[in-house]
Amino acid sequence: MVDYLLILVSTVLVNNFVLVQFLGLCPFMGVSSRLETAMGMSLATTFVLTLASLCSYLTYTYLLEPFGLEFLQTISFILVIAFVVQFTEMVVHKTSPLLHKVLGIFLPLITTNCAVLGVALLNIKKANGFIESILYGFGAAVGFSLVLILFAAMRERITVADVPAPFKGAAIAMMSAGIMSLAFMGFTGLVAI
Amino acid sequence: MQTLYLAIVILALLAIVFGAILGFAAIRFKVDGDPIVDQIDNLLPQTQCGQCGHPGCRPYAEAIANGEAINHCPPGGETTIKALADLLDVEAIPLDAEHGTEAIRTIAYIREDECIGCTKCIQACPVDAILGAAKQMHTVIIDECTGCDLCVEPCPVDCIDMIPIDVTPVSWHWQQPEQLIATSSLPHSHGESDHA
Numbered sequence: 031m032v033d034y035l036l037i038l039v040s041t042v043l044v045n046n047f048v049l050v051q052f053l054g055l056c057p058f059m060g061v062s063s064r065l066e067t068a069m070g071m072s073l074a075t076t077f078v079l080t081l082a083s084l085c086s087y088l089t090y091t092y093l094l095e096p097f098g099l100e101f102l103q104t105i106s107f108i109l110v111i112a113f114v115v116q117f118t119e120m121v122v123h124k125t126s127p128l129l130h131k132v133l134g135i136f137l138p139l140i141t142t143n144c145a146v147l148g149v150a151l152l153n154i155k156k157a158n159g160f161i162e163s164i165l166y167g168f169g170a171a172v173g174f175s176l177v178l179i180l181f182a183a184m185r186e187r188i189t190v191a192d193v194p195a196p197f198k199g200a201a202i203a204m205m206s207a208g209i210m211s212l213a214f215m216g217f218t219g220l221v222a223i
Numbered sequence: 224m225q226t227l228y229l230a231i232v233i234l235a236l237l238a239i240v241f242g243a244i245l246g247f248a249a250i251r252f253k254v255d256g257d258p259i260v261d262q263i264d265n266l267l268p269q270t271q272c273g274q275c276g277h278p279g280c281r282p283y284a285e286a287i288a289n290g291e292a293i294n295h296c297p298p299g300g301e302t303t304i305k306a307l308a309d310l311l312d313v314e315a316i317p318l319d320a321e322h323g324t325e326a327i328r329t330i331a332y333i334r335e336d337e338c339i340g341c342t343k344c345i346q347a348c349p350v351d352a353i354l355g356a357a358k359q360m361h362t363v364i365i366d367e368c369t370g371c372d373l374c375v376e377p378c379p380v381d382c383i384d385m386i387p388i389d390v391t392p393v394s395w396h397w398q399q400p401e402q403l404i405a406t407s408s409l410p411h412s413h414g415e416s417d418h419a
Binding site for chain 2: 093109
């Protein structure tokens, strides 16, 4: 039980995927200009990352490992994740228009994201078990969501602030991201995983 | 060598199975059209007048779904803009004067003794609200007419009038005061490039 909690704290705060491991930076910069879209993206990412770590674990353990085909992990993970997300998107589109309105456009966007593949590959590298894999993916997604929403809230305030002309737009966003990353370094050493 | 074949077979199998399931799902879970376009189309007045710059109400509905401003519809006026703003969860903005102003609702009336039966107005009518045949007197079906003005111009004898419809308790709406909320004009706005 403590192990599981440690995995969550570790992925959310200490080894945050965006600010410490620098994965998933494109949605972090791209979708953070409005708080609403950031929330939609966070939900979609949470869903995809959890699902991806589950699927990639099953693929690796029951398909690749028995045949000694571990070197196929990257390509088969991409295949599996893209398939599962696309399939879910279709089902959601048909069955729940409301949910599709919230998640719809973000699902295909996040599918081929480096954070998603990163979670799958890191799970294998760390030899995580079934539940650990899912928790690792979920934790990574919660960490991503936390940072994305915080950053979006910050950027919304920055747009109305009096920023010097040379720093306007992307420049000030990059700088605030850097400072946020420095702040998250303060968590280093909290959990050793 | 055996590993190579195994790898190819496994990957090919994965791809074929996934492809088949996705292909099946594309048919099984097919969603007809874009529902938001239908919803927008329902709110537009269906005058098909083309004042928004699109050939009809449905093309404009598609354009709105793709991000065009919601204030290009003079026949719909403020009511339509408010309904669209509610549906799309955006701010209601005043009507764009470039596309015309909200006029009093009118319908076409043909002065029947002057009509020469040229059928030009019938061709112009976007909603088929004009009855008549060549060299026969034409007349307007009042219930169908949307008041779009498009038949007035083609008439060679100028026998079509646009007459305003009487305001009924159903169509009357309260005139909003011009300035309801006091706004302060800032002497120096922040963040402008004046001093940059």
